[in-house]
Amino acid sequence: MEQDHFDVIIFGSGPAGLQAAIHAARRKVSVLVLGRLPKSSLYRAHIENFCCIEGEAGADLLRQAHAKAEESGAGFLEEDVTELGKEDEHFTVKVESSRILKAKALVFAMGISRNKLGLKGEKAFLGRGVSYCVDCDAGFYKGESVAVIGNGSAAVTGALTLLFYAKEVHLVCETLEVADYLAEKLQESAIQIHEGRKVREIVGNESVEGLILDDGTSIEASGIFIELGAKGAIDLAAYLGVAPDSETMKYIAAGKRQETNVPGVYAAGDICGPPWQVAKAVGEGCVAGLEAAAYAKKA
Numbered sequence: 001m002e003q004d005h006f007d008v009i010i011f012g013s014g015p016a017g018l019q020a021a022i023h024a025a026r027r028k029v030s031v032l033v034l035g036r037l038p039k040s041s042l043y044r045a046h047i048e049n050f051c052c053i054e055g056e057a058g059a060d061l062l063r064q065a066h067a068k069a070e071e072s073g074a075g076f077l078e079e080d081v082t083e084l085g086k087e088d089e090h091f092t093v094k095v096e097s098s099r100i101l102k103a104k105a106l107v108f109a110m111g112i113s114r115n116k117l118g119l120k121g122e123k124a125f126l127g128r129g130v131s132y133c134v135d136c137d138a139g140f141y142k143g144e145s146v147a148v149i150g151n152g153s154a155a156v157t158g159a160l161t162l163l164f165y166a167k168e169v170h171l172v173c174e175t176l177e178v179a180d181y182l183a184e185k186l187q188e189s190a191i192q193i194h195e196g197r198k199v200r201e202i203v204g205n206e207s208v209e210g211l212i213l214d215d216g217t218s219i220e221a222s223g224i225f226i227e228l229g230a231k232g233a234i235d236l237a238a239y240l241g242v243a244p245d246s247e248t249m250k251y252i253a254a255g256k257r258q259e260t261n262v263p264g265v266y267a268a269g270d271i272c273g274p275p276w277q278v279a280k281a282v283g284e285g286c287v288a289g290l291e292a293a294a295y296a297k298k299a
Contacts (some may be wrong), residue, residue, distance in 0.1 A: 003075075006032045007296035008289075009093055009103040010074075011081055011233070012110030014040035015278050016269025018065035019285030020107045020292065025072035027293035032075045032103070034095065037062045039229065041111055041270070042278065050278050061278075079179055080153035082231060084239040089299060091240070091264065096153040097181040104296040107288045108233050108242075108252055108260075108267040109281075117149065117226055121202030121211075129208020130224050133235065134158030137223070138165045146223035147211055149199055151175055154227040156182045159191050162225070170219050172197055172211075194219075233271045240265060245273060258288035264299065266292050 008024045010017045013035035025031045037043060042058035053061075070076070083094040090102040116122065122130055131137040134148070138161055146166045148159040151173035159171045172194045176183060186193065198214040202224055210220045234244055237252055243261045245253045252267040254260055260267055268284035270276055 003030070004099070004101050005090075006030045006075075006101065006103045008032070008105045008107065008292045009034065009091070009101060010107040010109055010289075010292075011035065011236070012040075012108070012269070013037050013066065013076070014042055014062070014109065014111055014269060014281065015065065016111075016281035016285035016288070017107070017109035018062065018069050019282045020109055020266075020268055020289030021069040021074040022065070022072050023286050023289035024107075024293040025069065025074040025289075027290065027297075028073075029293045029296050030075075031069075031073065031293075032077060032101065033069065034077050034079060034081055034093070035110060036078045037066060041276075047278055080229075080231065081236055082153060082157050084236050086240060095179075096157070097179045104299040105264045105292040106266070107258075107285075107292050108237060108265070108271055109269045109285060109288065110233050111270040112233070112251070117199070117228075119199055119202055121204070121208075122226070125202055125204055125208045125224070128206070129204060129222055130202060130226065132226050134161050134225050134227060135235065137225070138162055141166050141223040143167050144222045145220055146170070146225065147172060147219055147221040148225045148227055149173070150227040150229070151177050152227075152229045153178050153182060154229060154231045155225075156186050157231075158225055158227045160185060160189060163189060163191065166223070168192070170194060170221065172199055172213065172219075174198060233267075237265075242267075248273075254284075256287075257291045258284055259291060264292075264295050266295075 007029035045058040048055040079095040085092040145168040147170040251273040266288040268288035269281035
């Protein structure tokens with residue numbers, strides 16, 4: 001039987017998340033890391049300014065850290081988080097396969113979302129039909145036709161959510177990258193899937209009227225939702241009432257112990273703000289892992 005209860009669940013398998021996993025697991029608590037190594041911004045980078053190494057490919061560093069975390073006792077699950085909640089003394093974590101996990105402490109370490117496509121019309125129609133958040137704006141499109149752009153869990157769950165509001169939902173993606181459960185739900189739904197296609201342009205006058213695909217196909221839609229990859233940390237944190245930083249509202253506010261305003265929830269790495277450096281991510285991950293483990297032992 002698969003384990004569903006953990007002391008610490010870590011979101012993100014970049015340098016911050018993996019370092020948090022290593023230190024938390026070495027404190028002899030049960031640790032699960034959610035994420036995929038290739039999704040880390042470090043995966044395709046080359047590191048030359050991190051102490052103790054001459055220079056190394058980011059992918060190699062991540063694989064070494066993954067192995068070290070496993071040796072320390074951490075478990076891994078390559079699925080995205082779709083929803084968070086709180087039940088009694090535990091946090092509940094719903095992943096894209098619809099499995100519900102529970103944890104005493106959480107660590108947000110999935111980096112920041114860089115979700116703009118740079119499409120013609122994308123910037124011009126922002127707030128006038130272009131949105132980056134289905135959960136925020138779905139209600140504005142009751143009885144209308146909409147389109148979702150993206151190939152990950154955020155896009156598919158967003159498209160499924162929009163079925164409760166819109167009369168017609170399109171999903172445009174090059175290649176679907178979701179768990180079998182979500183893929184099956186998508187295929188069984190009324191969503192019109194345009195797989196293997198890219199969006200060339202978002203069109204309209206005063207507001208969005210549709211989009212044009214790379215093969216010349218036109219899709220009528222009054223709402224365009226750009227949902228790339230997994231749900232962002234800020235979106236997920238909002239489920240628990242985790243506060244963003246007061247200056248930019250783009251990052252999670254964390255203290256010196258990487259603690260957030262919600263007891264048992266910690267954050268580390270890029271999601272806590274610049275500079276975007278491996279050294280910072282690793283240091284914050286170390287602190288977050290140790291603090292999360294200590295909290296879980298007391299809980």
